[in-house]
Amino acid sequence: xxxxxxxxxxxxxxxxxxxxxxxxxxxxxxxxxxxxxxxxxxxxxxxxxxxxxxxxxxxxxxxxxxxxxxxxxxxxxxxxxxxxxxxxxxxxxxxxxxxxxxxxxxxxxxxxxxxxxxxxxxxxxxxxxxxxxxxxxxxxxxxxxxxxxxxxxxxxxxxxxxxxxxxxxxxxxxxxxxxxxxxxxxxxxxxxxxxxxxxxxxxxxxxxxxxxxxxxxxxxxxxxxxxxxxxxxxxxxxxxxxxxxxxxxxxxxxxxxxxxxxxxxxxxxxxxxxxxxxxxxxxxxxxxxxxxxxxxxxxxxxxxxxxxxxxxxxxxxxxxxxxxxxxxxxxxxxxxxxxxxxxxxxxxxxxxxxxxxxxxxxxxxxxxxxxxxxxxxxxxxxxxxxxxxxxxxxxxxxxxxxxxxxxxxxxxxxxxxxxxxxxxxxxxxxxxxxxxxxxxxxxxxxxxxxxxxxxxxxxxxxxxxxxxxxxxxxxxxxxxxxxxxxxxxxxxxxxxxxxxxxxxxxxxxxxxxxxxxxxxxxxxxxxxxxx
Amino acid sequence: xxxxxxxxxxxxxxxxxxxxxxxxxxxxxxxxxxxxxxxxxxxxxxxxxxxxxxxxxxxxxxxxxxxxxxxxxxxxxxxxxxxxxxxxxxxxxxxxxxxxxxxxxxxxxxxxxxxxxxxxxxxxxxxxxxxxxxxxxxxxxxxxxxxxxxxxxxxxxxxxxxxxxxxxxxxxxxxxxxxxxxxxxxxxxxxxxxxxxxxxxxxxxxxxxxxxxxxxxxxxxxx
Numbered sequence: 242x243x244x245x246x247x248x249x250x251x252x253x254x255x256x257x258x259x260x261x262x263x264x265x266x267x268x269x270x271x272x273x274x275x276x277x278x279x280x281x282x283x284x285x286x287x288x289x290x291x292x293x294x295x296x297x298x299x300x301x302x303x304x305x306x307x308x309x310x311x312x313x314x315x316x317x318x319x320x321x322x323x324x325x326x327x328x329x330x331x332x333x334x335x336x337x338x339x340x341x342x343x344x345x346x347x348x349x350x351x352x353x354x355x356x357x358x359x360x361x362x363x364x365x366x367x368x369x370x371x372x373x374x375x376x377x378x379x380x381x382x383x384x385x386x387x388x389x390x391x392x393x394x395x396x397x398x399x400x401x402x403x404x405x406x407x408x409x410x411x412x413x414x415x416x417x418x419x420x421x422x423x424x425x426x427x428x429x430x431x432x433x434x435x436x437x438x439x440x441x442x443x444x445x446x447x448x449x450x451x452x453x454x455x456x457x458x459x460x461x462x463x464x465x466x467x468x469x470x471x472x473x474x475x476x477x478x479x480x481x482x483x484x485x486x487x488x489x490x491x492x493x494x495x496x497x498x499x500x501x502x503x504x505x506x507x508x509x510x511x512x513x514x515x516x517x518x519x520x521x522x523x524x525x526x527x528x529x530x531x532x533x534x535x536x537x538x539x540x541x542x543x544x545x546x547x548x549x550x551x552x553x554x555x556x557x558x559x560x561x562x563x564x565x566x567x568x569x570x571x572x573x574x575x576x577x578x579x580x581x582x583x584x585x586x587x588x589x590x591x592x593x594x595x596x597x598x599x600x601x602x603x604x605x606x607x608x609x610x611x612x613x614x615x616x617x618x619x620x621x622x623x624x625x626x627x628x629x630x631x632x633x634x635x636x637x638x639x640x641x642x643x644x645x646x647x648x649x650x651x652x653x654x655x656x657x658x659x660x661x662x663x664x665x666x667x668x669x670x671x672x673x674x675x676x677x678x679x680x681x682x683x684x685x686x687x688x689x690x691x692x693x694x695x696x697x698x699x700x701x702x703x704x705x706x707x708x709x710x711x712x713x714x715x716x717x718x719x720x721x722x723x724x725x726x727x728x729x730x731x732x733x734x735x736x737x738x739x740x741x742x743x744x745x746x747x748x749x750x751x752x753x754x755x756x757x758x759x760x761x762x763x764x765x766x767x768x769x770x771x772x
Numbered sequence: 773x774x775x776x777x778x779x780x781x782x783x784x785x786x787x788x789x790x791x792x793x794x795x796x797x798x799x800x801x802x803x804x805x806x807x808x809x810x811x812x813x814x815x816x817x818x819x820x821x822x823x824x825x826x827x828x829x830x831x832x833x834x835x836x837x838x839x840x841x842x843x844x845x846x847x848x849x850x851x852x853x854x855x856x857x858x859x860x861x862x863x864x865x866x867x868x869x870x871x872x873x874x875x876x877x878x879x880x881x882x883x884x885x886x887x888x889x890x891x892x893x894x895x896x897x898x899x900x901x902x903x904x905x906x907x908x909x910x911x912x913x914x915x916x917x918x919x920x921x922x923x924x925x926x927x928x929x930x931x932x933x934x935x936x937x938x939x940x941x942x943x944x945x946x947x948x949x950x951x952x953x954x955x956x957x958x959x960x961x962x963x964x965x966x967x968x969x970x971x972x973x974x975x976x977x978x979x980x981x982x983x984x985x986x987x988x989x990x991x992x993x994x995x
Contacts, residue, residue, distance in 0.1 A: 243884050246881055246884065246887075249887075250881060257869040257870075668865070669867050671865075672865050672866075672867060673878070673882070674850065675824070675826065675853065675859050675865070676853070676854070676859065676878065676879045676882070676926065677850060677851075677853050677854025677855075677879055677882045677883065677930070678850065678854075678882045679847055679850040679851065679854075679882070680846055680847055680850065681847070682850075682882055765826050766821055766826040766827060769861070769865050
């Protein structure tokens with residue numbers, strides 16, 4: 242019997258018992274759809290989490306740490322083995338490597354306060370080598386990149402003003418700041434770093450001699466503006482000590498123990514904002530400092546303002562820059578040195594952290610391995626993506642497995658239908674054998690029948706899945722707010738659909754084997770005698 | 773056409789063997805129309821099923837058209853039936869969900885004949901037995917006589933050398949029985965096909981050229 246006739250005959254056989262065939266097919270449809278939808282949800286989750294990262298420029302970035310640093314960050318105590326230090330020679334070694342397009346030390350600041358429109362924003366700062374900035378694959382939302390000579394130019398991340406709000410419900414949400422970072426482009430801002438005054442209460446000798454500290458203490462808005470022009474003159478050796486406790490005389494909305502004026506957008510002090518250096522601050526107004534001095538408190542904080550000019554806003558990188566103010570290496574060193582009370586060492590510099598930019602995603606791994614061989618700890622978004630992907634693969638396997646159970650049940654349904662069909666059609670099988678159907682004809686006929694059930698079930702299942710997936714995305718999108726356009730909850734790839742079809746067809750075929758063998762082995766004579 | 777030598781068949785019932793055929797020697801020439809007559813349980817149906825390759829022999833030899841049935845395996849027997857044999861049963865054995873045409877054409881499906889040719893040949897065969905106007909009816913829409921004619925048409929469709937009929941008139945009234953026997957007699961007369969008809973109706977046996985009387989698993993006499 243030729244293949245086409247066989248399929249035709251099997252098709253007709255199924256059609257003759259359409260009710261049961263349709264019920265069985267529905268079982269397969271549900272099974273197939275369960276697998277597809279389960280895996281598609283895994284796909285969607287993977288897509289929404291890794292997709293954004295994959296396209297971000299940070300994917301070509303490798304972070305280099307001194308060995309042991311990562312462990313101590315994670316609270317793992319390191320053994321006393323000698324740590325390899327990151328020095329300028331390390332930087333030149335790495336920049337000489339193949340595929341490396343830029344290397345810069347990263348000077349991470351301990352955080353600074355940026356005040357804008359009477360609101361304080363805690364921002365982190367990071368300093369990078371501006372000579373390399375052209376090669377660092379930064380994309381800008383607005384503005385421009387700073388030139389290597391512009392020590393006071395900074396870039397701000399797109400999420401600098403985004404706050405993490407715990408809210409009343411206890412669920413944390415990211416709240417967009419009221420300020421659009423783009424508004425700051427081209428403007429001067431003041432970043433303020435703080436440190437505790439040394440316990441003896443005596444003003445400490447500023448480590449950076451020519452940078453006077455500012456005073457700041459619970460000022461009214463008026464006082465804030467005023468204080469812009471009240472910075473301690475350069476000749477003032479000591480820092481102004483600012484008590485943390487309010488003296489109660491000037492209650493304001495600013496209850497933070499230290500605030501400094503940071504924005505010059507009022508253009509009240511144009512001569513200040515245009516100053517590239519801090520050394521030429523206007524003289525202080527005595528009344529302002531006297532106002533804050535009498536306060537009595539235990540912990541005393543001192544502040545150190547740095548005036549900088551925003552030249553651009555970065556596009557999201559998926560890295561620390563997003564929430565930071567990126568500044569020149571020298572400016573960042575100046576700030577940390579003051580904060581850590583470190584003397585600027587003219588000697589061999591050591592760095593905690595390097596950023597290495599690789600020319601192409603493909604080469605990240607090669608460069609990573611090379612740097613690892615040098616004895617440093619390396620972290621790259623690419624490596625994290627790789628491990629994320631394997632996590633999602635496992636997730637998909639688990640989800641697919643859950644769907645697989647549904648298809649397994651459906652395949653038992655097929656076996657059941659085919660077996661019942663044999664009992665019902667015993668006589669018919671006998672007749673076919675008597676009039677000349679061979680053992681193989683009967684066997685193939687049953688296998689083809691169950692394969693057709695699997696195949697049609699798979700096809701309908703795919704259609705059903707696409708519809709369901711669409712509904713999930715629409716309904717889920719509405720529930721999640723406007724983010725649906727960005728991230729799909731359920732994502733069916735053509736490969737997944739094809740896999741499901743092949744899988745259900747094979748399941749159908751396998752389910753037919755045993756019943757088919759059983760049918761083929763029926764004795765023709767017994768079969769035609771049965772009722 | 774048919775030759776059996778010391779053909780024996782016994783069935784196992786539990787641990788005891790019950791002999792049904794106790795040594796049958798028979799020769800049937802091509803074109804003959806033979807009636808197997810005898811009381812119930814004499815083994816005539818068993819004998820017919822052995823001739824049709826539906827039952828294996830216990831011992832002895834069976835040749836049909838020179839081919840040794842007793843040596844064939846299941847698949848060879850299937851092929852043999854497909855090419856050389858036609859069956860007519862007392863209970864018609866039509867597939868209830870198929871029309872007359874489909875029932876008749878089914879045999880040719882297994883032989884790999886194309887659909888148009890199958891249907892054309894099935895229609896010719898049905899017309900030959902006088903059912904040209906009922907080809908699209910299903911078995912339950914037809915009378916017993918009509919169903920038996922469909923099954924005769926099915927037995928003829930593959931142009932077999934031997935047609936085996938197991939009580940073809942057993943379920944039919946006298947008049948219809950006569951019709952069926954007339955059709956078979958005509959077919960026998962107009963072709964060189966060999967017919968073996970099992971019956972316990974002496975009237976039906978009268979249509980045949982020879983009648984073989986069986987009793988208790990042996991041939992009692994041939995008339």
